[in-house]
Amino acid sequence: MDLAIIGFGTAGEARLFAYALIENARVTCVVDPSPDRRERAALLGLTAYADLPAMLAATPVDAIDICSPPAYHAELVTAGLTAGCHVICEKPVAFEGAKAAELVACSRRTGRLLYPAHNYTFSPMMRMFTEAIADDTVGRPMTASFEIRRRTHARGVPSWMPDWRRDPSVACGGILLDHGTHCVYMATRLFGALPTKVSCTTSLNDEGLDHAAKLQLSFPEGSCSIVLSWVSDERSNLYELNGPTGSVSIRDGRALVEGPRGRQVRELTSPTGSGTHEEWFADMFADFAGLVERPREWSRPLDETLATARIIDAAYRSAAQNGTAVAIDG
Known part of the structure; x- marks a missing residue:
């Protein structure tokens, strides 16, 4: 399974090292707004993008793993599901019941799994x-x-x-x-x-x-x-x-x-x-x-x-x- 990590901070980099130990998972790229974090990703051999739309347009993946702060979760989850990707999302996936219901409905509608990272x-x-x-x-x-x-x-x-x-x-x-x-x-x-x-x-x-x-x-x-x-x-x-x-x-x-x-x-x-x-x-x-x-x-x-x-x-x-x-x- 090819994956992209969205948000390459503390959680995102930890996730990258965890994926390296999993035989059927391959991280192909990361998305992060920080030039320093994109440079860090490049040093680790990954293609890095400043935003998710650019990544989705350039690099097809099976799933995205969202490791960004909570304010960005809903937008990123919706974009990933709509683009045909399965989505793992760091907690909290949503902090309002109504928004969570929208994201669950989007998962069902697109036929792509939304999975909470309830580790x-x-x-x-x-x-x-x-x-x-x-x-x-x-x-x-x-x-x-x-x-x-x-x-x-x-x-x-x-x-x-x-x-x-x-x-x-x-x-x-x-x-x-x-x-x-x-x-x-x-x-x-x-x-x-x-x-x-x-x-x-x-x-x-x-x-x-x-x-x-x-x-x-x-x-x-x-x-x-x-x-x-x-x-x-x-x-x-x-x-x-x-x-x-x-x-x-x-x-x-x-x-x-x-x-x-x-x-x-x-x-x-x-x-x-x-x-x-x-x-x-x-x-x-x-x-x-x-x-x-x-x-x-x-x-x-x-x-x-x-x-x-x-x-x-x-x-x-x-x-x-x-x-x-x-x-x-x-």
Whole structure:
């Protein structure tokens, strides 16, 4: 499969190196508005274009992988699908439910797959949670809790808006949209349902973007609490899942499992230590490539794209109402 990477910043370059390890994937070109990033791509042996229309006109590809900031996702997704390309899009694919519905409809209309780059689905952590549910270590999830704490936001490449996450016109949201998107799709997968309602409060920075957030997702048979911060005095991750038969708690790569088979401690430390988690990408791409050949199964990624956007959308509406719960229709 021939691919183009759209947005050759931190995520885009990490994706390039991940693709190099995948036998049936070949990156032929990149698109980036920064001359420095295009020069970097050329040094790595890639053809580089300043914009997507120029690339599509000159270099046919099977798929495009969108690694640009959120403000550009909808336009790039629509252009790629309309040009006949399958599309992988970095999270969040969309941050408004209505826009997500438009993009899903475009995928169905063009017969090209829109696939959200929900890479945490393929993390050792999510695999452990999924196994603990399936083998009755935990059983049916009753409660989950995710806490993501950072001292500040992640920075982009120096040659193109290194602090774009602090620009509302580019980021379109703060930590709720960034880290929160991962937490939302993880929760819906674990509980196997949409939440019935969402409540959220946020703290805003000087640019008016949320740099801390607290969410409560109420599911038909359980609940998930999410705490997010870019203004913490530490960098830490805590993911917990509880069910009728046991629990799993993962703090900074160290997992404590308690269930019918006793107590276990396991290490889940990332082999690369990279925030882009490129070691999870091969499995994600294999899922994407397999789905391309099975259109009848496209409802899974399309539904998840829509559901995630609707939940994040509802969370922001709840925050605007000082945490009043907002219902999610089925």
